[in-house]
Amino acid sequence: MTAVLDARPTSYRGRPRYEGANIGTWVGFKQFVYLAEDAVLQHYRDRGFGPDRLFHEAGVQLSIVEHSVRLPGPVFVDDEVHAEATPAPSANGSEDCFTVTLTVERHGQPVPVLKGRVRVAFVAPAGTTGAPPAELAGRVVPDLADLRPSAVPPATLRSGFLWTETIPYPYCQFSDRMQHSGYVRDLEEVVHRYLAARGISIRRMLTERNWIPAVTRSQVRLLADAHLEEELHTVFTVDDIVKDIMFTGRMDCYVVRDGRIVHTATGSITHGYGVAGGPDAGQVATMDAQTQAALLWSAS
Incomplete structure (x- = not known):
């Protein structure tokens, strides 16, 4: 040490x-x-x-x-x-x-x-x-890509739900590079957008089912630098449903720089729902077949 x-x-x-x-x-x-x-x-x-x-x-x-x-x-x-x-x-x-x-x-x-x-x-x-x-x-x-160069092969944009944003300065550190907490926020945001696109938005599930989001695991790994005001392409997919109460999802983030795709971060999340109020407040919600089918769209 x-x-x-x-x-x-x-x-x-x-x-x-x-x-x-x-x-x-x-x-x-x-x-x-x-x-x-x-x-x-x-x-x-x-x-x-x-x-x-x-x-x-x-x-x-x-x-x-x-x-x-x-x-x-x-x-x-x-x-x-x-x-x-x-x-x-x-x-x-x-x-x-x-x-x-x-x-x-x-x-x-x-x-x-x-x-x-x-x-x-x-x-x-x-x-x-x-x-x-x-x-x-x-x-x-000099660059995050130098930490594990063998782990960052030439990238291709994988298929799935795609969201593109311009990297904002609140997501950056030292004036230029996107920081870890920016990707944590990105993971939360892309899940929110994915659920809305599948017709099971957080607001809808709250108002119709009395369910709130519940996350039990998360992971983010930075692979290469991404810079202020670059276009960040975030791909999200749902991989599996676990015991009818959780789903696992994967996030990958990319920028296109000098004509090539750079894989800048990867992450995962295990997500479910809890009961928001009433006598069962705080209990884990069981996802019905309709909800599971909507979630698994990206895995089909």
């Missing part, structure tokens, strides 16, 4: 953002991921290697490049969340890996609400001046 990544766990306490309480006081899945990000960033800040210092002193961009999490319990808007980020072994020497847990207190006892991993890389684009800290020697890459 280096001074940047020693073996000591980092503790962090925070609350979900108010904007995440979209239905009732339940908090959406991306807020869990944001809190996991916060815990990992606190690790570097505690050791004097926060993103502000790395960028202004050395031109190095601390970048979260992956999350893979399981969400075993809900978070509500007034919850105080205790996060713990612990460095973990990583097969890729250019990345730092953390196991992250989030817990909340229920009836005086800690209850887990997130378990998973977060990965971090360090980027200095071509032309950056300044030398990285000695602790990062040999670990700084």
Whole structure:
């Protein structure tokens, strides 16, 4: 371990953002991921290697490049969340890996609400001046595609539900590159659009069935850089229905640059529904055949 990544766990306490309480006081899945990000960033800040210092002193961009999490319990808007980020072994020497847990207190006892991993890389684009800290020697890459070059073969746009957007600046970091949380928001957005296109929009399911979205797993992996105001093409498909209560879906993101398709990110989500109100509030909803048929359109 280096001074940047020693073996000591980092503790962090925070609350979900108010904007995440979209239905009732339940908090959406991306807020869990944001809190996991916060815990990992606190690790570097505690050791004097926060993103502000790395960028202004050395031109190095601390970048979260992956999350893979399981969400075993809900978070509500007034919850105080205790996060713990612990460095973990990583097969890729250019990345730092953390196991992250989030817990909340229920009836005086800690209850887990997130378990998973977060990965971090360090980027200095071509032309950056300044030398990285000695602790990062040999670990700084000019582009995210250099982290796992063998994992990013020449890309083709896969088939499925396609949504295209111009990458907005709130989704970017360090003025130019699309950041991890932008893809988390993209994953939430493309699911929303897919469900609406299939005639089972979130509003319709809420008003007609009293169902709210419930996510139990999510994963996003950045593969290559995408830049501010490039056209981002996001493809989403539903792969399977699990025990009539969850569906699994896959997201892939691409840009077209210099006449070639670049695969910039991939992700997955396990999604179902909970009962929004009444005596069964919070219970898992069973999806009927009509709902399942609408979901599986992209897998046909």
